[in-house]
Amino acid sequence: MHEAILFDDHPGPDLRQQVVLAANGALTRSQSPEQGSGLRAEVCDAPVGGDDAARIEVDTGTADPDQGALRGAVDRPIRVFRKNFVTASGPPGRRSTRSSSSQETIMMPHPRTSSPARNLARRRLGRVIALGLALAASAAEQAAADEWPTAAPEDAGLAADLGDRLDAVLATPFGDGLHAVVLIRDGALVYEWYGRGVDEIYGRRKDGVVFGPQSLHDQRSITKSVVGIVYGIALGDGTVPAPEAAVLAAFPEYADLAADPARAAITLDDVLAMTTGAEWDEDLPYNDPKNSEIAMNRAPDSVRFALERPLVATPGAAWTYNGGTTTIAAALIARGNGGDLADYVRARLFEPLGIDRFEWISDYYGQPHAASGLRLRPRDVARIGQLVVDRGAWRGRQIVPASWIEQATSRQAEAQFGCGYGYQWWLCPLGSGLRLIEAAGWGGQELLILPDERIVLVVNAGLYGDREAYQRAFKLLEETILPAIEQP
Template identity: 30%
Template sequence: MVPLAVLLLLLLLVFVLVPQLHGPEQVSTPTYWPTDGWHNSTPEEHGFDSAKLAEALLTMREQNINIHSLMIIRDGEVLLDAYFYPYDGTTVHDQASVTKSVMTTLIAIADEEGKLQLDQPMVSYFPDRTIRNMDFRKENITVRHLTSMSSGLDCTSERDEETLNEMMTSPDWVQFTLDRQVIWEPGTHFVYCSPGMHLLSPILQNATGMTALEYARPNLLEPLGIRDVIWYTDPQGYNVGSADLYLHPHDMAKIGYLWLNKGQWEGEQIVSPEWVQDSVSVQMVTGGGDDYGYGWWVPKDEPVAYSAIGRGGQRILVVPDWDLIVVTTGGGFEFDEIEPLLIPAIVDLDHELPANPAGMIELEAALDTIAQPPAPLPVAQLPEIASEISGKNFSFDPNPLGVQKMRLEFNGPGEAIVYLLFTEEEQMVSWRIGLDGVYRFSPGDNDLPLGMRGYWADAQTFVMEYDEIANNGHIMLRMRFEADRVVIEGEEAAHELTLMFEGVQENP
């Protein structure tokens, strides 16, 4: 697969950088600001082929790519706004590590206001904490080092961010991270370290007296017209600095548009142009794919584009020379899966294409198709074991999902119900399960939609699909029932996790 940076560079050379063919394209001064909503246009008005976009969307659906939404914005106008069943775009969506790009922005704004200092030692913002493993290197870690993932703290992104998972199981995330040993000289070594990014949130709160969300509303979100926001907190009440911010895709695009316009919005400088430039310039060489700025990923060698990227398919891609923003959300996919499908739709980025009514009809039909549920499948006769386990409780030892008890009920031909009791919960939750290939929806956390469907893979194995539709949590669970026991194996798409645990039937 050709990397995104290479494809963009090749296209940029063809459409933009070859002076004998075209003059360099510059980002124009906006004729309006999308504070209260984006303007729409046709793909052809911006050099895209609507029929090719329709083909790309249908192929994504046919290939079962787990994409939730796709927006393409050029010259400040939306030329594609697509939503894939089961996500319909009416709710906010988990940003995963796109949160890091927002968190570093808040730190920059607070620095410009004089609330904190980027080059101030990290530990100076925690005067009331006793910090282990203190040495001169830890004393030299600055806020700036945290924003560029170069703190030197003992942190690994291997094994699905093992250090992050250790932090999240600790009672105090901030103390866990502050206590880490320093194993590299600060500013010399890049390590993708979500715990280090999380420290930016308590630093901001300790410096301003406001949580990150409280500070973000008047200083970043509300000026851009971003009002519908969820931001989860750690056990001590700090907004998670590395993840768990939820925004609408349209509002994700506003963050990209703010960067495209060098930090300015409606005549107000929200964040300094110097920070915008520095954040998307290489601050740390990663040794891998893209390099890293301050919370943003930057292609190597040629800064054709830059991205805020979150696990599972969350992305804000900005291509300044094309005045282009691409926003995606997903439940576990890679941009490389959709990129080759979109490239053919780019026809001429220097000239408006002729109107294409037939192509627009195809595109509208494709947008409708991808938003619809699949046709219900015939429901096979339930195996004998379904009636044997129906209504019976199974208990579990501690496990990664935190499930203490489970009960399945198979009372109808097309649906089942699962009852689950989670650790530290007092009552079971119940969710309907579609047995015909179509999700049954229930309210999940913060009343965000949750979809469930399942089927019997064989006479003893029930497969249950759990989809946190506005999240990137998508888990397939295979439950094999034998006698009075059940063995559950699971795969989580966005986190690439596998798990296995067993349960026993109560009072068989």
């Protein structure tokens, strides 16, 4: 296992940058020179033979390039460069196909703010804003888990030329900005397509990206729907309150908020269905600090921030899109299961589904962005869709209680765009009258599930800033895929 966690303290004469490298149980540290605003780390492919040690090279831009060099007992070299963006990853320009388990960490620039009240460990955690986790599995198990059964369109009850039709559509300007399309029917991979172009990792631009089956992609608010599913797993485990419970009863540390009778009446049902009645505005651009989710992500206590918003409606009476509700639900999952949300999701959802690689962008204080931080491969997003189709089961194993899948994907509130809303899932009508369950993320990230037709469609895109981006996936579904269904 390779892990690179890099910390960047504040600029000034006492600036220290520590590189912590854990490999094969060994932990080594080194201080780098007093300059720079970030690091970029690359795990290189060339092995280090015998007892030789890997070398960390810090390119400081100074006359002494060896200053800050680190030696540690690892089996491949890791190079670290000062940049404004930090990533530990496989060889640049090559899609990862490693079968051994690996761990990746991504960090991005953070505000130059500090608080004397925060201890050093908290400040360091705050610099790590993405955590990639790898699952412990053998090479054979991982290879088997990554494979979807495949089927020709005609064998899945679809027109034989569906692939040609989709290729033709995606070759037009319609496909500009799209990065991946994955189509599943009856549990088999029928079609997949990958593009290239500009992307973002939680707002950080990446040019010239070539996407493929192993490419992790921002899923943005599809993360909310994942949290909605995981809440049901935790409820089955008896580690989170039931939907009818008062939410503030689960947070005794916020007794001052519970003293307000109106706020004390908010239930977990209101939280999961986004009907808390709280003031919340995500219509502002996501680079605007006044956007409620951005303000929450920058708050020292994101849960309190979400819980203490002024109430503008009676809880349960009105729906407002609110990423703070996901943060609250995720906090309950974490505190009921050892304190680590990502670890619980890995163990109880991703590992059973065979998802062996993901990243979860975190806030300045080390807490995963529960509302929008997951990065997954498109094929793995499709696994989550298939899980919903099969009422919480995956290849014969019940992972999520079937009753929770039914409840979470049933209409709990009236939302916008003529859609209903379940527990962190969209329920939008199709012109055909078919039932649709949707998880949607900023920039054109879409997971569309038609349980009656056993269809799962995943679309990833780089259309950040385009509020109509979701229409691309719907057009593909309604204008190309649904007309290709062969009637018995």
